[in-house]
Amino acid sequence: MDAANSPKFGKAFGEKYFMFRPGFIHLNQGRSYGGYPHLVRDALRSVQDAVQAEPDNFVRYIYPAKVDEVRELIATHMHATNTDEIVLVPNATTALNTVLRNLTYQPGDMIAYIQGTYGAIEKTVDYLVETTPVESIRVPFDPTVDDDNTLVEAFRSVLQENHGRIRVAIFDTVMSMPGLRMPFERLAQICRDFGVLSAIDGAHGIGLINLNMEELGADFLTTNCHKWLFVPHTCAVLYVALKNQNLMRSSIPTSHGFQPLPEILQKKQYISPYELPASKNPFVFQFSYTGTIDNGPPLCIPAALRFRQDICGGEQAIQAYCQDLAREGEKLIVEILQSRPISIPETKRVAFANVRLPLEIVSSVVEEKGHxxxxxxxxxxxxxxxxxxxxxxxTFLNIAFISGSLWARFSAQVYLELEDFEHGAKALKELCEKIANREYIKL
Known part of the structure; x- marks a missing residue:
């Protein structure tokens, strides 16, 4: 679709294609719950109707075949070398738990992760430190002041200082809070240089930035389809390079596709209809059925990809609009709040605006003055x-305490325009005044 025929994104586009109630301004597409058009909603209902028409036949026989078709689409979209490197799971947290809990750890092994890693994943690491021989090490990173080179060198130093001990390193494609692109390609290369497994949290990935798995050379990557791709939650991709699939002994939860070791099989006899077909990749088979779920969201991926291509004009058109809106919206928010953004080069710009709230955080009540x-x-x-x-x-947007300050993160999307960012900024300004007057204590 050329520029002359590109759709006019913004409020009217949102009213035509999306399902937000009149008056609601969704400034938080990047959160877990996303938002999707009614054309995808129709696809979801169609799948749900098909399931209810013949539950057993659909779940047992039709669904696995359809998922294979979807995996092929996703593999093409993400430039994976082999379709069997792609499986679908409920969300990125499940995917990274699958990777981290399948790896075996020996005394002295370490998991490295970057400061600012998503909280659920950091807690997963903490749990593994509690329950296995593994230790953890955090790479220092302050997203409000550190640039890519600073992070890359800190990451390299940690891997160098602990050479031979780090089993796996975790890092983001795009950090969640604040929302900014990480140098994940360079970090993946450093992992290869040191023989460390790379586990990339691309929760903010597909639909937001371009992912090329063949060029990236990652060991493991997950990305949520229900954040930026316009797919209903819950649905995420788990990529596992073919060379690493032997490390993934079980899906989470463990289910019928699990193949016990021979010494265990000798002690018992499994009689089950869920036997590994000769033509099926054992890794893929494990994730074909892991328990009863809503079969709809994964099968909505084709409808979402069609909407993005046929109605929105393709990935480049979506990214260009959202990045421009985030850039201009950020300038407007800064002006309204009389504050500052995170200083980042435009090469790191994604569909997020990050602005510091005009509130000073002090160590004690005694120090309180002004805002x-x-x-x-x-x-x-x-x-x-x-x-x-x-x-x-x-409206809704995300707020987080980062590096001693409160920061607001606005998500740009094709159904928004500049006046929506103005609405959110003015709301924050009023709320900051209420906070200065201690109204948050009165409620």
Missing amino acids: SVPLSDVGKVIDFILERLAKDYN
């Missing part, structure tokens, strides 16, 4: 902002 918040109240303040945004201002 200040005691550190002990930061959790209450975040809860206050989020709830009031949803209930009083008909």
Whole structure:
């Protein structure tokens, strides 16, 4: 689709194709819950109807074949070398748990991860430290001041200083909070240089940035389809390079596709209809059925890809609009809040605007003056902002405490325009005034 025939994105586009209630401004596409057009909703209902028409036949026989077709589409979209490197799981947290819990650890082994890693994944690492011989090490990173080179060198130093001990390293394609592109290609190369497995958290990936698995050379990568690709939640891709599939002994949860070791099989006899077909990749077969789920979201991927291509004009058109909107929206938010953004080069720009809130975080109540918040109240303040945004201002965006300050993250999307960012910024300005007046304590 050429520029002359490209759709006019913005509010009217959103009203025509998306399902948000009138007056609601969705500034948080990048959160777990996403948002998708009614054409994808129709595909979801169609799958649900098909399941209910013949539940056993669909789940046992029709669904696996359809999932194989979807995996082929995704493999092409992500430039994976082999379709059997791609399986579908509910979400990125499940995918990374699958990778990290399948790896075996010996005393002295380490898991490296970058400061700012998504909380659920950092806690997964903490759990493994509790329950296995593995140790963890965190690579220092301050996203508000450190650039790519600083992070890359810190990452390289950690791997160098612990050479031979680090089993796997975890890093993002795009950090969640604040929302900025990470130098994941360079980090993956460093992992190869040191013989360390790379586990890439691409929760913010497909539909937001281009992913080329053949060029990336990652060992493991996951990416959520329900964040930026316009697929209903829950649905994510788990990529495992063919050379590493022997390390993935089980899906999570372990289910019928698991193949016990021969010494265990000798002690018992499994009689089950879920036997590994001779033509099926054992790794893929494990993920074909892991328990009863909503079969709809994964089978909505073709409808989402068609909408993005036929209605939106393709990935490049979507990315260009969202990045431009994030850039201009960020400037407007800074002006309204009289604050500052995170300083990043335009090469790192994705569909996020990140702006510091005009509130000073102080260590104690004694220090309070003006627009200040005691550190002990930061959790209450975040809860206050989020709830009031949803209930009083008909919008939502993400707030986080990062490097001693509160930051707001706005998601740009094809159904938004600049005045929507203005609405969100003005709401934050009013809420910051309420916080300065301690109204968050009164509620």
